[in-house]
Amino acid sequence: MLRFLLEKEFKQIIRDQFMPKVILMMPVMMLLIMPWAADQEIKNIKLSVVDNDHSTYSQHLIQKVTASGYFILEDISSSNAQALRSIESGKTDVILEIRPDFERDLVRDKKSEVMISSNAVNGTKGGLAGSYLSSILADYAQDININIGLISKMSTTLIQVMPYNKFNTYLDYKVFMVPALIVMLLTLLTGFLPALNIVQEKEIGTIEQINVTPVKRILFILGKLIPYWVIGFIVLTICFVLAAVVYNLTPVGSLLTIYFYAAIYVLVVSGLGLVISNYSATMQQAMFVMFFFMLILVLLSGLFTPISSMPDWAQFIAQLNPLTYFIQVMRSVYLKGSGVINLIPQLLKLIGFALFFNSWAILSYKKSQ
Amino acid sequence: MNDIVIQAHELTKKFGDFTAVDHISFEVHKAEIFGFLGANGAGKTTAMRMLCGLSHPTSGSGSVAGFDIAKDPEKVKASIGYMSQKFSLYGDLKVWENIRLFGGIYGMKTKAIASKTDVILNHLGLMSEKNTLVRDLPLGWKQKLAFSVSIFHSPQIVFLDEPTGGVDPAARRQFWEMIYEAVDQGITVFVTTHYMDEAEYCDRVSIMVDGRIEGLNTPAQLKQETTSTSMDEVFQKFARKATRNQD
Numbered sequence: 001m002l003r004f005l006l007e008k009e010f011k012q013i014i015r016d017q018f019m020p021k022v023i024l025m026m027p028v029m030m031l032l033i034m035p036w037a038a039d040q041e042i043k044n045i046k047l048s049v050v051d052n053d054h055s056t057y058s059q060h061l062i063q064k065v066t067a068s069g070y071f072i073l074e075d076i077s078s079s080n081a082q083a084l085r086s087i088e089s090g091k092t093d094v095i096l097e098i099r100p101d102f103e104r105d106l107v108r109d110k111k112s113e114v115m116i117s118s119n120a121v122n123g124t125k126g127g128l129a130g131s132y133l134s135s136i137l138a139d140y141a142q143d144i145n146i147n148i149g150l151i152s153k154m155s156t157t158l159i160q161v162m163p164y165n166k167f168n169t170y171l172d173y174k175v176f177m178v179p180a181l182i183v184m185l186l187t188l189l190t191g192f193l194p195a196l197n198i199v200q201e202k203e204i205g206t207i208e209q210i211n212v213t214p215v216k217r218i219l220f221i222l223g224k225l226i227p228y229w230v231i232g233f234i235v236l237t238i239c240f241v242l243a244a245v246v247y248n249l250t251p252v253g254s255l256l257t258i259y260f261y262a263a264i265y266v267l268v269v270s271g272l273g274l275v276i277s278n279y280s281a282t283m284q285q286a287m288f289v290m291f292f293f294m295l296i297l298v299l300l301s302g303l304f305t306p307i308s309s310m311p312d313w314a315q316f317i318a319q320l321n322p323l324t325y326f327i328q329v330m331r332s333v334y335l336k337g338s339g340v341i342n343l344i345p346q347l348l349k350l351i352g353f354a355l356f357f358n359s360w361a362i363l364s365y366k367k368s369q
Numbered sequence: 370m371n372d373i374v375i376q377a378h379e380l381t382k383k384f385g386d387f388t389a390v391d392h393i394s395f396e397v398h399k400a401e402i403f404g405f406l407g408a409n410g411a412g413k414t415t416a417m418r419m420l421c422g423l424s425h426p427t428s429g430s431g432s433v434a435g436f437d438i439a440k441d442p443e444k445v446k447a448s449i450g451y452m453s454q455k456f457s458l459y460g461d462l463k464v465w466e467n468i469r470l471f472g473g474i475y476g477m478k479t480k481a482i483a484s485k486t487d488v489i490l491n492h493l494g495l496m497s498e499k500n501t502l503v504r505d506l507p508l509g510w511k512q513k514l515a516f517s518v519s520i521f522h523s524p525q526i527v528f529l530d531e532p533t534g535g536v537d538p539a540a541r542r543q544f545w546e547m548i549y550e551a552v553d554q555g556i557t558v559f560v561t562t563h564y565m566d567e568a569e570y571c572d573r574v575s576i577m578v579d580g581r582i583e584g585l586n587t588p589a590q591l592k593q594e595t596t597s598t599s600m601d602e603v604f605q606k607f608a609r610k611a612t613r614n615q616d
Binding site for chain 1: 418421422423424425442443444446447449451453455456457458459460461462466469470471473474475476502
């Protein structure tokens with residue numbers, strides 16, 4: 001009996017005007033565009049310089065800042081007030097003000113001061129611009145081997161820290177983003193599509209003709225679940241190919257491990273989608289409820305922000321979030337090369353979630369009112 | 370007589386304070402065409418949905434094909450066919466695919482489905498449309514197909530909810546010919562309608578007013594009881610008692 005239901009679902013998906021395109025195009029678009037756009041490294045910060053000294057030292061400093069690649073020297077103002085106006089009008093993001101006796105102080109007193117003011121309307125950008133600038137200044141201070149009384153009074157460093165970032169040596173943001181994007185895509189596609197499926201049959205009225213047959217509830221739900229499982233595999237495969245070809249990024253661990261965990265994870269998300277579909281009367285309802293859960297899944301999972309820096313209550317929610325475990329699997333297999341042996345707790349939790357949501361989906365599908 | 374295939378006893382369905390079906394009792398015999406008449410909102414569809422196992426009765430009892438509708442709704446479902454008021458075959462599946470799907474769900478074998486599909490499509494004159502998507506068929510053909518699908522698995526009873534709504538008189542005639550053919554095969558037909566000429570085709574009709582059955586007899590005797598000349602007149606006399614808003 002399941003065979004007939006599966007035939008029906010696959011034919012419907014393939015004949016849909018829209019669905020096959022979404023399934024193929026969404027991974028391609030997301031993986032080609034997002035890793036470049038959603039880069040949290042901030043570049044092209046527009047800098048305004050107020051050089052009151054006009055000395056060799058101040059020229060050096062400005063050169064060093066602009067040569068870093070993070071800043072674009074947008075204007076050179078004659079006064080702080082003028083520079084502030086350019087921030088207010090949105091022309092620049094950060095001001096570097098060099099005091100009149102900068103060079104003289106450096107040479108005579110071995111210390112001097114500069115002022116950094118950054119526009120913190122975009123908090124991340126403002127903060128990062130300030131800290132980039134400070135570290136360039138610190139570097140500069142070392143170069144000329146004298147102290148500069150900066151905002152963060154740097155002294156000549158005696159101990160040099162040479163950070164080594166394990167597993168992602170160059171802190172390449174794409175290496176970090178691509179596995180996260182794959183997880184997000186898989187979640188979106190295999191969550192939303194089933195959420196809209198059963199409720200669509202309710203809207204058209206075809207569910208009535210199914211409900212009046214002796215079809216078993218578990219078979220009906222399996223008939224809905226399995227197609228999204230297959231779609232999940234297709235999406236994942238497209239993603240792997242693109243990650244390898246475009247970003248030269250292949251998992252250190254085994255692809256099979258990822259497929260194995262993804263197979264369980266897709267069941268979790270599709271099960272949730274089917275539950276929502278069962279409780280919804282219209283496609284709009286299903287859409288909005290699913291969207292609500294999607295935001296929670298994505299934002300409280302450690303996908304973009306580390307869980308350890310969340311408040312306790314948010315960490316608690318993250319513990320109940322299946323995506324938390326799948327992203328752990330994804331990153332450790334992709335970057336560290338972990339195998340199933342290292343990821344047993346995640347396996348058990350994902351299986352638990354899959355059983356929970358799919359049992360709920362079967363129970364909440366009511367053939368009689 | 371032991372040929373009773375549908376039995377309802379004080380069957381009631383309430384939605385909150387609203388009593389959609391109010392203590393109805395009746396029996397339907399094998400191979401009978403039982404007409405279920407009533408204005409819109411009289412409770413016909415709700416009553417029918419209870420008999421099909423789609424809706425739990427609030428109180429009262431009923432049995433269909435020997436199974437209790439409250440305790441064994443899935444066994445009831447295996448013994449009946451159902452054609453809803455709203456066309457509910459899959460528009461994005463082809464004619465033969467719809468037949469195959471429902472035949473398969475009722476547990477028929479693939480080979481049996483394939484051979485019976487050809488027989489039925491030939492009989493309906495729909496063979497040339499075998500590979501047409503159902504949404505591209507004209508309404509009259511869709512309804513004929515929906516009826517054929519509802520009796521494809523040879524159920525004991527078929528429930529038809531306003532099967533001829535919106536089709537022209539010629540197509541309605543053809544549809545009733547199909548119903549007679551089904552009855553000849555021993556299938557019991559339970560049909561709701563508000564076309565009074567169709568009521569004349571039924572063996573017995575019940576007239577529902579405000580959730581209750583106000584009249585139940587053969588069309589001829591109902592006319593006699595109410596000294597009317599047509600079923601239309603019979604219906605008008607009963608419907609006048611209605612106090613519920615018609616929607």
